[in-house]
Amino acid sequence: MTFEKELRDHYLHGHEKYLRHISVDCVIFGFHNGELKVLLLHARYAGKWALPGGFILKDEHMDHAAERILRVRTGLDEIYLQQFRVFSDPGRSTKKMNEQFLKNAGLKSFKSWMFERFITVGYYALVDFTRVAPFPDNISDACDWFSIYNLPEMILDHRNIFDAGLHNLRVQLNFQPVGFNLLPRKFTMPELQKLYETILDKKLDRRNFQRKIIATGILKKLDEIKWGVAHKAPFYYKFDLRKYEKALKAGLGFES
Amino acid sequence: MTFEKELRDHYLHGHEKYLRHISVDCVIFGFHNGELKVLLLHARYAGKWALPGGFILKDEHMDHAAERILRVRTGLDEIYLQQFRVFSDPGRSTKKMNEQFLKNAGLKSFKSWMFERFITVGYYALVDFTRVAPFPDNISDACDWFSIYNLPEMILDHRNIFDAGLHNLRVQLNFQPVGFNLLPRKFTMPELQKLYETILDKKLDRRNFQRKIIATGILKKLDEIKWGVAHKAPFYYKFDLRKYEKALKAGLGFES
DNA sequence: TTTCAATGTGTTATTATGACGCAATGTAAA
DNA sequence: TTTACATTGCGTCATAATAACACATTGAAA
Numbered sequence: 001m002t003f004e005k006e007l008r009d010h011y012l013h014g015h016e017k018y019l020r021h022i023s024v025d026c027v028i029f030g031f032h033n034g035e036l037k038v039l040l041l042h043a044r045y046a047g048k049w050a051l052p053g054g055f056i057l058k059d060e061h062m063d064h065a066a067e068r069i070l071r072v073r074t075g076l077d078e079i080y081l082q083q084f085r086v087f088s089d090p091g092r093s094t095k096k097m098n099e100q101f102l103k104n105a106g107l108k109s110f111k112s113w114m115f116e117r118f119i120t121v122g123y124y125a126l127v128d129f130t131r132v133a134p135f136p137d138n139i140s141d142a143c144d145w146f147s148i149y150n151l152p153e154m155i156l157d158h159r160n161i162f163d164a165g166l167h168n169l170r171v172q173l174n175f176q177p178v179g180f181n182l183l184p185r186k187f188t189m190p191e192l193q194k195l196y197e198t199i200l201d202k203k204l205d206r207r208n209f210q211r212k213i214i215a216t217g218i219l220k221k222l223d224e225i226k227w228g229v230a231h232k233a234p235f236y237y238k239f240d241l242r243k244y245e246k247a248l249k250a251g252l253g254f255e256s
Numbered sequence: 257m258t259f260e261k262e263l264r265d266h267y268l269h270g271h272e273k274y275l276r277h278i279s280v281d282c283v284i285f286g287f288h289n290g291e292l293k294v295l296l297l298h299a300r301y302a303g304k305w306a307l308p309g310g311f312i313l314k315d316e317h318m319d320h321a322a323e324r325i326l327r328v329r330t331g332l333d334e335i336y337l338q339q340f341r342v343f344s345d346p347g348r349s350t351k352k353m354n355e356q357f358l359k360n361a362g363l364k365s366f367k368s369w370m371f372e373r374f375i376t377v378g379y380y381a382l383v384d385f386t387r388v389a390p391f392p393d394n395i396s397d398a399c400d401w402f403s404i405y406n407l408p409e410m411i412l413d414h415r416n417i418f419d420a421g422l423h424n425l426r427v428q429l430n431f432q433p434v435g436f437n438l439l440p441r442k443f444t445m446p447e448l449q450k451l452y453e454t455i456l457d458k459k460l461d462r463r464n465f466q467r468k469i470i471a472t473g474i475l476k477k478l479d480e481i482k483w484g485v486a487h488k489a490p491f492y493y494k495f496d497l498r499k500y501e502k503a504l505k506a507g508l509g510f511e512s
Numbered sequence: 513t514t515t516c517a518a519t520g521t522g523t524t525a526t527t528a529t530g531a532c533g534c535a536a537t538g539t540a541a542a
Numbered sequence: 543t544t545t546a547c548a549t550t551g552c553g554t555c556a557t558a559a560t561a562a563c564a565c566a567t568t569g570a571a572a
Binding site: 444445446462463466485486487488489490491 | 516518
């Protein structure tokens with residue numbers, strides 16, 4: 001099936017496969033070269049960038065839809081995924097964009113579920129940058145990482161969705177050690193600190209940071225040392241899932 | 257229009273007015289007699305209780321839909337509302353229930369948008385119990401408060417939605433002083449403490465609690481004293497919206 | 513007038529946090 | 543080979559936040 005035929009089919013018959021009015025958009029975070037990055041798609045006929053997203057199969061859990069979208073886009077399974085908000089402004093008109101899109105693709109307009117109003121559910125994902133193989137979808141001609149401080153123009157309200165996702169991540173990082181999902185299995189303390197500093201956008205005291213993180217008990221120090229690095233070689237750590245689960249339940253705030 | 261006609265119309269033509277596949281359900285919390293309570297509707301033809309809920313108008317923001325539902329059910333405006341999660345299990349079949357419902361109402365079955373799959377968005381609301389005038393809707397024959405420890409059987413997955421809402425409230429109370437929305441404008445320190453103890457389900461030290469709450473700076477002590485009460489009369493406090501907004505922004509966690 | 517449960521206002525010990533010192537290490541320059 | 547030095551590991555100290563507890567005050571009820 002040619003791309004145009006596929007597109008036409010999606011516009012004409014997609015609603016037989018997917019739920020109407022509902023979509024999912026993912027803010028996929030990665031950490032590389034001391035920078036927090038986000039994975040974006042370049043929408044072929046819109047000329048702008050977009051968050052990876054998709055629709056929900058008629059018999060599919062929304063979380064599974066998000067997982068599916070991520071699997072296809074990154075090649076990864078078992079990704080840390082967090083639903084963070086529903087975006088339901090009636091002004092977020094996908095109609096105009098989709099019509100333009102269709103026109104740019106060389107298809108003439110017709111009635112379609114894609115022109116109806118859409119509510120979207122925002123998820124953010126934390127992935128190990130080194131294991132991701134970005135893969136564009138049908139309607140995209142590129143799939144790339146962008147520094148969160150240097151984002152291109154994005155379609156619709158995707159910039160808003162990104163901002164909300166980042167804000168959510170920052171808040172969550174203060175009471176749940178979710179950062180580990182952004183690192184390889186083995187990492188050094190300076191790497192972990194750099195990650196926290198990058199996400200929270202502030203300098204942290206090296207020694208206090210170490211004490212605080214160690215105190216959570218979710219780290220396991222390895223005997224291994226990082227080689228080939230200038231200056232004193234740091235130890236590797238890995239993160240202990242079992243203790244992590246406990247730490248999550250421990251709760252916060254009012255003790256007595 | 258008779259009720260049966262209205263019902264039939266809703267099943268046959270509701271999708272011209274509302275978005276398909278999406279609903280909103282509200283967990284409305286109130287505080288009375290030292291107990292945390294939740295407002296439930298008794299679904300006339302289901303014989304079970306339900307969270308107040310509804311649908312989203314084709315041109316309506318989902319938050320506004322939740323506000324509308326609450327306004328009609330409680331008579332209150334400007335309610336504290338918090339979206340907390342999307343429930344999208346494909347197994348939450350509203351189909352079976354709605355068909356049963358229609359049958360019990362004495363209408364024979366027909367094709368309807370109401371038999372399609374629904375995803376619902378959970379909101380929780382915090383209201384001043386003393387100002388609420390519970391009002392059942394068309395399809396309900398009762399609207400009442402229930403202690404959260406003594407809930408009746410509920411339709412569908414509404415018990416799950418309630419549990420998730422309560423859990424969310426408890427977590428949030430630890431870092432945002434949202435409890436004030438559950439109290440009248442004037443309240444005493446013991447009343448506020450009782451509220452916290454009730455929501456968090458644990459005893460708090462009276463003196464430490466006072467210090468901690470005062471330290472947030474969001475309270476304003478009034479000269480007034482509560483009369484007609486046994487034993488020593490406590491002071492009234494009111495809550496300072498301006499300082500509250502500041503406290504919300506202040507943030508939490510990693511300082512350095 | 514007395515009693516007593518509940519309130520207002522403390523104090524103290526313990527823990528958590530922020531700010532900082534110093535020796536050890538290993539690469540890179542001398 | 544030696545030296546310089548940025549970086550790391552491990553520590554101290556002062557301060558702030560928290561938990562645990564004491565005591566005098568109040569005012570309705572006995």
